[in-house]
Amino acid sequence: MKALAIIKAGEIKLVERDMPRMGTGEILLKIKYVGFCGSDLSTYLGKNPMVQYPRIPGHEISAVIEDIAADVPETFAVGQAVTVVPYTNCGQCTSCKQKRFNACRYNQTLGVQRDGAMAEYMAVPWQKVLKDEALSDVQLALVEPMTVGFHAVDNGNVTDLDTVMILGCGMIGSGAIVRAKLRGATVIAVDVDDSKLEVARQLGADYLINSTTKDLHNQLQTVTCGDGPTVVIEAVGNPVTYRAAVEEVAFSGRVVCIGYAGNEVSFPTKLWVQKEVEIMGSRNANPTDFEAVMKYLKQTNLDEKVLVSCIVSPEQASRAMEDWAKAPGKFLKILVKF
Structure with missing residues (x-):
């Protein structure tokens, strides 16, 4: 073969x-x-x-x-x-x-x-x-990559009271956007590519920030009335976005890390000690995440080909x-x- x-x-x-x-x-x-x-x-x-x-x-x-x-x-x-x-x-x-x-x-x-x-x-x-x-061949191929973002949102215990910033709007970040919106959260999508941010908009993101053309900190302060997002999902795997996640998350917020950074990442410990931030990893997905993605794909009106x-x-x-x-x-x- x-x-x-x-x-x-x-x-x-x-x-x-x-x-x-x-x-x-x-x-x-x-x-x-x-x-x-x-x-x-x-x-x-x-x-x-x-x-x-x-x-x-x-x-x-x-x-x-x-x-x-x-x-x-x-x-x-x-x-x-x-x-x-x-x-x-x-x-x-x-x-x-x-x-x-x-x-x-x-x-x-x-x-x-x-x-x-x-x-x-x-x-x-x-x-x-x-x-x-009930799913098309293309939809079935999109299930697994979306589950990883779904699982990260579950790890972050996201609810309708949260404002969630998702760093990186690739397939994994797209899954996180969808799951966070299904949970009723306000979603801030951050990327360096406008075409990916347009997809994020179609997936339901409430705010879009291109971090190469806008000041991320100032934008977040405006959107969150000075508090910062209560949950940050890192879906890039870059030292810059790892540091941004800890710097920008709200006091007593949660940071969920999916991406593997190629280099070591250093943080001022003051940030997560004073904020009492929960920082957790998120790996792969569980069977319930697969079930949730498949349910979403059957019910959504979104043309999956935008992904x-x-x-x-x-x-x-x-x-x-x-x-x-x-x-x-x-x-x-x-x-x-x-």
Whole structure:
């Protein structure tokens, strides 16, 4: 079968791989669309320490069921449209014992620690397959990246009393905007790209700030009547935005960090001690986050294609990755159609 592989840093190409064989309790999927994630870009750039080459990327998946092995529940049937929860969990570490499977100490994510979904077929355990034939193939490929933002909003305990600033309006930030609005919060979207801020507006953001053309602090002081946002979600992974999150959050506010900063980040400890700020990480997503995103996509009037920068064939994927690497801020989501 045809597959896309990142051979080494800076090289991605089509390769031939053997068809996967189902084990007991597994489902064979025919892949429809797979999204490129920021972790895939890091792998391509040689900046992902969790990856060994060559690696088949991809964990944002839409597919149809091609075949079913033994010991799979009868609720699954050939031809059903599905997406996949792309994480593993050991069931024994401290996170798993608290049912926080998203933060499993030994997690292996498709396309990162193990080969992913950028191929014509893949076999996965039935427990990781989520079916919903009310969603389109494109919508199913957008589920996983949106869940990460949904999970961050849950970690921040966002309510309708909160003003939430979201730093970074890529796919993960977009998911956070949607979830925060569903919770009834006032949302401030911050990015350096006006096209992403326009998408944020369509997703329901109440205020838009381009931090390269406007003074972020002054804008926030005006919007929040001098208090600052009660919740800040960092979805960039940059020392500048990490510091801004702590500097701008309100007293007794919450900061939720999703992005991985490439360099160490230093803070004046006075900021979070005097403010008594809660700072927490947010990793991956839980099954309930997947359910919430799928429910949203079925109920929204939003054209999900506003979240998609381009759809390419496997043959075009290498060029698309090169373009993304040159201008990462210009792309929201690249989908590969198999």
